[in-house]
Amino acid sequence: MTLVPDDGLSLAAEFPDATHEQWQRLVEGVLRKSGKDVSGAAAEDALSTALEDGLVARPLYTAGTADAADTAGTVGGYPGFAPYVRGSRPAGGWDVRQRHELSDPARANEAILADLENGVTSLWLTVGGSGLPVSGMAQALEGVYLDLAPVALDAGAETDAAARELLRLYEEKGVAREAARGTLGADPLGYQARTGQPGDTGPQTSAVVELARRCDQDYPGLRALTVDALPYHEAGASAAQELGASLATGVAYLRLLTEAGLTADAACRQLEFRYAATADQFLTVAKLRAARLLWARVAEVCGVSATGDAGAQRQHAVTSPVMMTRRDPYVNMLRTTIAALGAGVGGADAVTVLPFDHELGLPDAFARRIARNTSSILLEESHLGRVADPAGGSWYVERLTGELAEAAWAFFQELERAGGMAAALRSGLLGERLAATWQERKKKLASRREPITGVSEFPHLAEKPVEREPAPVSALSGGLPKVRRDEDYEGLRARSDAHLAATGARPKVFIAALGTAAAHTARATFASNLFQAGGVEPVHDPVTVDAGTAAEAFTRSGATVACLCSSDALYGEQAAEVAKALKSAGAERVFLAGKPGEYTDVDAYIFAGCDAVSVLSSVLDRMGVAA
Numbered sequence: 001m002t003l004v005p006d007d008g009l010s011l012a013a014e015f016p017d018a019t020h021e022q023w024q025r026l027v028e029g030v031l032r033k034s035g036k037d038v039s040g041a042a043a044e045d046a047l048s049t050a051l052e053d054g055l056v057a058r059p060l061y062t063a064g065t066a067d068a069a070d071t072a073g074t075v076g077g078y079p080g081f082a083p084y085v086r087g088s089r090p091a092g093g094w095d096v097r098q099r100h101e102l103s104d105p106a107r108a109n110e111a112i113l114a115d116l117e118n119g120v121t122s123l124w125l126t127v128g129g130s131g132l133p134v135s136g137m138a139q140a141l142e143g144v145y146l147d148l149a150p151v152a153l154d155a156g157a158e159t160d161a162a163a164r165e166l167l168r169l170y171e172e173k174g175v176a177r178e179a180a181r182g183t184l185g186a187d188p189l190g191y192q193a194r195t196g197q198p199g200d201t202g203p204q205t206s207a208v209v210e211l212a213r214r215c216d217q218d219y220p221g222l223r224a225l226t227v228d229a230l231p232y233h234e235a236g237a238s239a240a241q242e243l244g245a246s247l248a249t250g251v252a253y254l255r256l257l258t259e260a261g262l263t264a265d266a267a268c269r270q271l272e273f274r275y276a277a278t279a280d281q282f283l284t285v286a287k288l289r290a291a292r293l294l295w296a297r298v299a300e301v302c303g304v305s306a307t308g309d310a311g312a313q314r315q316h317a318v319t320s321p322v323m324m325t326r327r328d329p330y331v332n333m334l335r336t337t338i339a340a341l342g343a344g345v346g347g348a349d350a351v352t353v354l355p356f357d358h359e360l361g362l363p364d365a366f367a368r369r370i371a372r373n374t375s376s377i378l379l380e381e382s383h384l385g386r387v388a389d390p391a392g393g394s395w396y397v398e399r400l401t402g403e404l405a406e407a408a409w410a411f412f413q414e415l416e417r418a419g420g421m422a423a424a425l426r427s428g429l430l431g432e433r434l435a436a437t438w439q440e441r442k443k444k445l446a447s448r449r450e451p452i453t454g455v456s457e458f459p460h461l462a463e464k465p466v467e468r469e470p471a472p473v474s475a476l477s478g479g480l481p482k483v484r485r486d487e488d489y490e491g492l493r494a495r496s497d498a499h500l501a502a503t504g505a506r507p508k509v510f511i512a513a514l515g516t517a518a519a520h521t522a523r524a525t526f527a528s529n530l531f532q533a534g535g536v537e538p539v540h541d542p543v544t545v546d547a548g549t550a551a552e553a554f555t556r557s558g559a560t561v562a563c564l565c566s567s568d569a570l571y572g573e574q575a576a577e578v579a580k581a582l583k584s585a586g587a588e589r590v591f592l593a594g595k596p597g598e599y600t601d602v603d604a605y606i607f608a609g610c611d612a613v614s615v616l617s618s619v620l621d622r623m624g625v626a627a
Helices: 020-033 041-046 063-068 105-116 134-140 156-172 188-195 203-218 239-259 264-268 281-301 329-345 365-381 395-417 421-427 429-446 487-503 517-533 550-557 568-584 612-622
Strands: 095-100 122-126 151-154 182-186 222-228 271-277 315-319 350-352 508-513 537-539 561-565 589-593 604-606
Touching: 020 041, 095 105, 095 365, 105 122, 105 134, 105 365, 134 156, 151 156, 156 182, 156 188, 156 203, 182 203, 188 203, 188 222, 188 239, 188 421, 203 222, 203 239, 222 239, 239 264, 239 271, 239 281, 239 395, 239 421, 239 429, 271 281, 271 329, 281 315, 281 329, 281 395, 315 329, 329 350, 329 365, 395 429, 421 429, 429 487, 429 612, 487 612, 508 517, 508 550, 508 568, 517 537, 517 561, 517 568, 517 589, 517 604, 517 612, 550 568, 561 568, 568 589, 589 612, 604 612
Parallel strands: 095 122, 095 350, 122 151, 151 182, 182 222, 222 271, 271 315, 315 350, 508 537, 508 561, 561 589, 589 604
Antiparallel strands: none
């Protein structure tokens, strides 16, 4: 069926376009029904969502709002052409890059070959320190066609030795120099961020320059340096801060290389940028688009040729370690799928999907298989690779790209005013900024305004733990911290686990539900979820209680605290008497699920937006559960 008649006229032609003001009036009516008497722009503000970096997600975007926000020049252009907002290449698709951190060369070789035979197209090797020894690289890469499979090195302090060994292997295996692809992974400032040890001076810098010269002269498909933004992301950076830090790092490397004699074009071609892709798909898409826009501007200012692709940022996106959870880890498959989707739609050149068990230890074969198949499904079954910049033209994405680019540029300028990236790391300025951002985010996590499925929302106390071989302890420490979204809840659950191991039972809370199921189910479910997030087992038996039955039911439950759950109306009728009965039965603390009020014998309240971590910590403390 078609909505366009044969004469070419649209069936909607006779209907006038609705105006923004008409939409706002409809919104006002809906909000009034929910008790919010607002009008005009305030009505639209009520439906908006505040993001980090001072950005706001509006409820409605139009061509006008996108154009009005296009001060950064994000709208328009073509994939593969400056300013590269729509992609560094004219075609879609990405390189499926798998990370390997096994220290045993034989086991690493087995895993590498399995990946390459089943969809992976390039390798990301952790070398040196706790990873693969430099001396084991030849064995680990045995049977790998190095002219077909690009290699990205991540070797920290042993970058020079690892890079030279890789180049030796190219020569030994007869790989033509123009066929070698990948990155040698030199990142002195990233090393400084990870360890706190200066990486911008001395022998390490001279080795980086020498590697860059050699790649420029002999290996056109190799890049010597990686601008790794993951250390900043893992320290709690917002999207704009991650972009700003990467720009400051990239500019520092351009200065280093051009002062050593490379042209601006040649210096740009020695850099690959690595960013985190999160489960916020639109923010990931916008971040990668904004990164290319910003780097194109840097390249332009530095005098990079307008012809050719030297100013096109080469991007490697990695699904965020920060978002990964240790509890209910299978949910991580969903997170990484959305993140990989965002990375691909955002135009990343290479995408690494971290296995779902990444935070539990060394990933097993099943987890690596799921990780590589995630990209395969998106590319081969969802056909994302057939379209370049599928989000291009979306009014929301275009506006978010522009606003994010402006916020990132402001942070980049702050770092430059502080003396550049190395100085910002040494002085602690960057660490302070990231820590402040993370503290604000921790508040959202604690209040569950930023929910974590399987952890702070819908936790499963009876889940069977997923066991993995412990990962080697990283040799990179002493620099910026590594944060995780689940860290506060993980600490609470660990206390509960220890209590279970010591006593044979978890700490319990008695759910004192009042009235019918219709009256109490919503709040009983809310309370049960909240307490389970801290490892406290809810006991909801019997289904409903009153002042006459609450004491006996509480005693039978084995709990030491209780929580009243019902409607506001029933609270007014029964809450005080039931709370008194619970106290008489030995309840050390009585909670009420709902907005704070004045009920006799009710000690505290839990409600949407309350500090769940603080509540749960105090509950475990009162129960005598060791920290």
